[in-house]
Amino acid sequence: MKDLKVRARKKENNKQCKTMDIVRFNNIYKIYEMGAEPVKAIDGISVAFQKGSFWAIMGPSGSGKSTMMNILGCLDRPTSGRYFLEDKDVSTLNDDALSDIRLRYIGFIFQSFNLIPQLTVQKNIELPLYYLGWDAHKSAERAKELAEKVGLETRLNHRPAELSGGQMQRVAVARALAAEPHIILADEPTGNLDSHTGNQIMELLASLNKEGTTIIMVTHEADIAAFARNRLHMKDGLVERIEGN
Amino acid sequence: MHQSRLVRNIWLGIENLLLHKLRSFLTMLGVVFGVGSVVAMLAVGEGASKEALRQIQKLGSNNIIINSIKSLQEETSTQQRSRMSMYGLTYLDYQRINESFPCIHKSAPAKLIRKESRVGSNTLELRIVGTTSEWFELVPRQILAGRVFEKKDVDDLSAVAVLTEYGARKLLATKNTIGQIVRIGGDSFEVIGIIKTESGQAGNIQIPDQQVDAYIPLITIRKYFGDVFTKRTSGGSIRELVELHQIIVQVDNTENVESTAAGIERMLQNFHKKKDYEVSVPLTLLKQAEATKRTFNIVLGSIASISLLVGGIGIMNIMLASVTERTREIGIRRAIGAKRSQIIVQFLIETVVLSTIGGIVGLAMGIIIPIIITYFSSMPTVITLQSIILPLFISIGIGIVFGLYPAINAAKVDPIIALRHE
Numbered sequence: 001m002k003d004l005k006v007r008a009r010k011k012e013n014n015k016q017c018k019t020m021d022i023v024r025f026n027n028i029y030k031i032y033e034m035g036a037e038p039v040k041a042i043d044g045i046s047v048a049f050q051k052g053s054f055w056a057i058m059g060p061s062g063s064g065k066s067t068m069m070n071i072l073g074c075l076d077r078p079t080s081g082r083y084f085l086e087d088k089d090v091s092t093l094n095d096d097a098l099s100d101i102r103l104r105y106i107g108f109i110f111q112s113f114n115l116i117p118q119l120t121v122q123k124n125i126e127l128p129l130y131y132l133g134w135d136a137h138k139s140a141e142r143a144k145e146l147a148e149k150v151g152l153e154t155r156l157n158h159r160p161a162e163l164s165g166g167q168m169q170r171v172a173v174a175r176a177l178a179a180e181p182h183i184i185l186a187d188e189p190t191g192n193l194d195s196h197t198g199n200q201i202m203e204l205l206a207s208l209n210k211e212g213t214t215i216i217m218v219t220h221e222a223d224i225a226a227f228a229r230n231r232l233h234m235k236d237g238l239v240e241r242i243e244g245n
Numbered sequence: 246m247h248q249s250r251l252v253r254n255i256w257l258g259i260e261n262l263l264l265h266k267l268r269s270f271l272t273m274l275g276v277v278f279g280v281g282s283v284v285a286m287l288a289v290g291e292g293a294s295k296e297a298l299r300q301i302q303k304l305g306s307n308n309i310i311i312n313s314i315k316s317l318q319e320e321t322s323t324q325q326r327s328r329m330s331m332y333g334l335t336y337l338d339y340q341r342i343n344e345s346f347p348c349i350h351k352s353a354p355a356k357l358i359r360k361e362s363r364v365g366s367n368t369l370e371l372r373i374v375g376t377t378s379e380w381f382e383l384v385p386r387q388i389l390a391g392r393v394f395e396k397k398d399v400d401d402l403s404a405v406a407v408l409t410e411y412g413a414r415k416l417l418a419t420k421n422t423i424g425q426i427v428r429i430g431g432d433s434f435e436v437i438g439i440i441k442t443e444s445g446q447a448g449n450i451q452i453p454d455q456q457v458d459a460y461i462p463l464i465t466i467r468k469y470f471g472d473v474f475t476k477r478t479s480g481g482s483i484r485e486l487v488e489l490h491q492i493i494v495q496v497d498n499t500e501n502v503e504s505t506a507a508g509i510e511r512m513l514q515n516f517h518k519k520k521d522y523e524v525s526v527p528l529t530l531l532k533q534a535e536a537t538k539r540t541f542n543i544v545l546g547s548i549a550s551i552s553l554l555v556g557g558i559g560i561m562n563i564m565l566a567s568v569t570e571r572t573r574e575i576g577i578r579r580a581i582g583a584k585r586s587q588i589i590v591q592f593l594i595e596t597v598v599l600s601t602i603g604g605i606v607g608l609a610m611g612i613i614i615p616i617i618i619t620y621f622s623s624m625p626t627v628i629t630l631q632s633i634i635l636p637l638f639i640s641i642g643i644g645i646v647f648g649l650y651p652a653i654n655a656a657k658v659d660p661i662i663a664l665r666h667e
C-alpha cells in the first residue's frame with residue numbers, strides 16, 4: 001500500500017522533473033552505524049526542488065538539516081535511496097565524479113565562511129576556476145567581475161583576516177558563484193553575522209535567486225527564512241511540513 | 246596550458262612555504278646538509294682520483310717499469326765478504342724481454358749513475374741516465390731547446406748529453422746553451438738539448454725522470470764508464486756491478502699491460518737466482534686509485550644516504566604536521582570540487598619545492614666548500630656535471646618519496662569532517 005503510493009509519487013516526479021525539478025530525493029536514508037543504536041539522520045525523505053526556487057530548510061538541532069545539505073551538495077552519499085540532480089542519478093557516483101559535480105553544479109556558502117586564510121580575496125574567488133582549469137588571466141577577470149558584484153572590488157588583494165564577517169561572507173558568495181553553479185547551498189549563511197549584515201547577505205542571495213540561481217539554505221531564524229519562497233521543516237530526519245507558494 | 250598549471254602549482258607551493266619562512270628553512274636544512282656534503286665529498290673524491298690519474302699519466306698508463314733492486318741477501322753478504330756486488334737487470338734481460346713479448350712495441354733500457362759534472366766553475370752532481378732514443382718516447386717531456394738524441398747518436402757512440410731545465414740552469418749560465426761542453430766525470434759531452442722534467446711519485450712508483458738528470462746514449466756511457474761503479478758508504482766503499490738499473494717497456498694495448506707484466510715477472514724469475522728486480526705497473530695504480538674511489542664512494546654514499554634519509558624524514562614530519570594544520574583548507578578545496586589527485590599533487594609539489602630548494606642551497610654549499618678546501622689545503626677538488634645533476638635529482642626524488650605519504654593523508658581528509666573542524 002505504502003509502496004504503491006511511493007511509486008505513484010515517483011511517476012509524478014518523473015513527469016515534473018523533466019521540465020522543472022533540479023533536485024529530487026527518492027526515499028533517501030542516511031544511517032550512521034554508531035554503537036548499539038544506528039542513528040537515522042535522514043529517515044526516508046522524498047522531496048523535489050524546482051529549478052529557480054529559493055528554499056529554507058528549518059528544524060531543531062539534530063533534525064538532519066546538515067546531513068541533508070551534505071547529500072544535496074554531493075559531499076556525502078545516501079545510505080539508500082536515489083538522488084537525481086538535473087535528472088542524473090548521482091547517488092552512486094564515485095569520489096572523482098562527485099568532485100566534478102560539486103565543481104560544476106554546486107556553490108557552497110558556509111556559516112563560518114570557510115575562506116582559505118593564506119590566499120587573497122581574489123585567489124579565494126578564483127579557486128573553483130583553478131580547478132576548472134581556467135587560465136590565470138581569464139580567472140582574474142572573472143574574480144574582479146564577481147568582487148564588483150558583491151561590492152568588494154577594492155579588497156581584491158586583502159587576506160580574509162583583514163575583512164569583517166559580512167565581507168568574508170561576500171567573498172564566499174563570490175566564490176560560490178565563480179563557476180556559475182546551478183544550485184547554491186548555504187548552511188546557516190548568516191549564523192555568524194549580526195542581523196544587519198545578515199540581512200545584507202540575504203538580499204544578495206535573493207538578488208541571485210532573481211537572476212535564476214536555485215538556492216537551498218538552512219536556517220533556524222524565521223526572519224532569515226522569510227527571504228526564501230519555500231520552507232521545508234524537518235524533524236528527526238523526516239520532512240515535517242512544507243510551506244510556501 | 247598544462248605547463249602553466251604546473252608553474253602555478255609551483256608558485257602556490259612557494260607561497261605556502263613563504264608563509265612559514267623559518268619553519269620551511271629549518272625543514273630543508275637536512276636536505277641542504279645532505280646534498281651539500283654529497284657534492285663536497287664527490288668533489289674531493291673526484292679531485293683525488295684526477296690527481297692520481299695525472300700522476301699515472303706521467304708514468305705512462307701503457308708502460309711497465311722494471312727496476313733493479315739490491316736484495317736484502319746481497320746487502321748483507323757484500324758487507325761480510327767480497328767487496329764486489331753484482332745484481333740487477335742485465336743487457337741479456339733487456340734483449341730477452343724485447344724478443345719474447347710481441348705486444349711490447351717500445352722499450353728503453355737505462356743505466357743510472359751519479360757523477361760530478363762541471364761547466365766552467367759551476368758544478369752539480371748529476372744523475373746520468375744512459376739510455377736509447379726510445380726513452381724520450383716512453384717518458385715524453387717537452388723539449389725546451391735543441392733536440393733529444395736519436396738512433397744515430399746512439400749508434401755512433403756520440404758524446405752528447407741532453408740536460409734538464411734544472412741542470413741547464415745550474416750549469417750553463419750563458420744564453421748560448423746548445424753546443425756547450427759539459428764535463429762529466431772527466432769526459433766531455435756536448436749539450437744537444439734541454440727538456441722539461443716531471444717530478445714526484447705516483448703511489449709507490451717513482452717517476453722515471455728527475456730534475457738532476459743528464460741523458461747520454463747508453464753505449465757511450467758503457468764505453469766511457471764501464472759497468473762497475475764504486476759506491477761510497479759509511480764503512481768505506483763497495484763496488485757494484487749493475488748492467489741496467491731500469492727497463493721501461495710500452496705495451497701496444499692497455500688490455501695487455503697486466504699479462505705482459507706477469508710474463509716479464511715469470512721470465513725474470515727463471516733467469517735470476519735472487520729477486521733483484523721489481524716490476525711496477527702504473528696501470529695497477531690506476532686500478533688501485535679506482536678501487537679506492539669506489540670504496541670512498543660507497544662510504545660517501547652511505548653517509549649521504551643517511552643524511553638524506555634524515556632530511557627526508559624531517560620533511561615528511563613537517564608536511565604531516567602541515568596537513569593536519571591545513572585540514573580545513575583541504576576540506577574547503579574538496580568541497581569546491583578538487584579531486585583527491587589534485588590535493589595529492591598540491592602537497593607533493595609543495596614537498597618537492599621544499600626539497601629542491603634545499604637541494605639547490607646544498608649544491609651551492611657543496612660547490613663553495615671544495616673551493617675553500619682547495620684554497621687552504623691545495624688539495625685538488627673537481628666539480629663534475631654529474632656531481633651537480635645527481636644531487637638535484639636526488640633532492641627532487643626525496644621530495645616525491647617523503648612527500649607522498651603526507652599528500653595521500655591530505656587527500657584522505659573527509660571534507661564533511663574537515664569543514665566542521667574549527
Ligand SMILES: Nc1ncnc2c1ncn2[C@@H]1O[C@H](COP(=O)(O)OP(=O)(O)O)[C@@H](O)[C@H]1O
Binds near residue numbers: 032040065066068
Ligand atoms: N558523522 C556522523 N556520525 C554519526 N552521527 C552523525 C554524524 N553526522 C550527523 N550525525 C547525527 O545525525 C543527526 C543529524 O545531524 P545533523 O544533520 O548535523 O543535524 P542538524 O544539522 O539539523 O543539527 C544527529 O543526531 C547527529 O548526531
Ligand SMILES: [Mg+2]
Binds near residue numbers: 065066
Ligand atoms: Mg547543522
